[in-house]
Amino acid sequence: MATHPGGLTTVAPAVRIAELTRSYDDRTILDSLDLEIRAGEFVALLGQSGSGKSTLLRALAGLDGEVAGTGLIDVPGAVSVVFQDSRLLPWLRVHDNVILGLTGPGAAEQGRESLAEVGLAGRERAWPNQLSGGEQQRVALARSLVREPELLLADEPFGALDALTRIRMHALLRSLCDRHRPAVLLVTHDVDEAIVLADRVLVLDGGRIAAEQLIDVDTPRNSADPRFAEIRAHLLGALGVTGEPREPREPRERSRD
Numbered sequence: 001m002a003t004h005p006g007g008l009t010t011v012a013p014a015v016r017i018a019e020l021t022r023s024y025d026d027r028t029i030l031d032s033l034d035l036e037i038r039a040g041e042f043v044a045l046l047g048q049s050g051s052g053k054s055t056l057l058r059a060l061a062g063l064d065g066e067v068a069g070t071g072l073i074d075v076p077g078a079v080s081v082v083f084q085d086s087r088l089l090p091w092l093r094v095h096d097n098v099i100l101g102l103t104g105p106g107a108a109e110q111g112r113e114s115l116a117e118v119g120l121a122g123r124e125r126a127w128p129n130q131l132s133g134g135e136q137q138r139v140a141l142a143r144s145l146v147r148e149p150e151l152l153l154a155d156e157p158f159g160a161l162d163a164l165t166r167i168r169m170h171a172l173l174r175s176l177c178d179r180h181r182p183a184v185l186l187v188t189h190d191v192d193e194a195i196v197l198a199d200r201v202l203v204l205d206g207g208r209i210a211a212e213q214l215i216d217v218d219t220p221r222n223s224a225d226p227r228f229a230e231i232r233a234h235l236l237g238a239l240g241v242t243g244e245p246r247e248p249r250e251p252r253e254r255s256r257d
């Protein structure tokens, strides 16, 4: 057991990254980065464009075999990934996309249950191109969670959706995560999305976790809540956008409220 900076008691982390470095050509993108995510914890990752968010996510997903780098990545369990586009196979029906690669006699039923969980009961035999963008992302979530991953990685999963669909998807993702309890790392550009969904928000800058914010806003989270607005201003400041100016700091120092 260990004590989290915010005072939470933690069990062994589901994810441990230590001194992770990744470079493209001579450019260092991730620079001796350290990060732990607890089992069942929902972490959102913000950072300016090009700061290396997707590079970190790909490293965790084991999808960066060609990239030069060093460091430790310890994820003991299964990992699932959801991207901005659903990446469904167009020649497979929705249900077959969900259970692709699953074995065992219960797979078909698990696939049906998983589709029902994301609100798509009855659409099992549809083809991906017969679904809306939001429905396709629901299938992608079903496909990820049917595997009961220890770690769910999500790279801008709602980035291509309209504002109303995004709000519905936020509620769906949060309820799915409350039920399945994977550790989550959500990459997003949307500060409000991060505050609505996450237990903790990180800001990636200079190749490291430059700021860390526990989200102590009452649920259901409302952007009109003064604490919500305070955290938003702090995160925007950490991103160098507006609000609080970024304070000069040593690269390894983290801001903690």
Ligand SMILES: Nc1ncnc2c1ncn2[C@@H]1O[C@H](COP(=O)(O)OP(=O)(O)OP(=O)(O)O)[C@@H](O)[C@H]1O
Pocket: 024, 025, 029, 047, 048, 049, 050, 051, 052, 053, 054, 055, 056
């Ligand atoms: N395959 C590659 N070859 C060379 N450089 C790359 C490659 N992939 C990414 N980069 C560079 O690494 C840096 C980090 O990219 P990455 O996609 O991780 O950033 P990001 O924070 O996810 O950006 P965005 O928010 O714009 O999606 C960028 O400068 C990018 O140009």
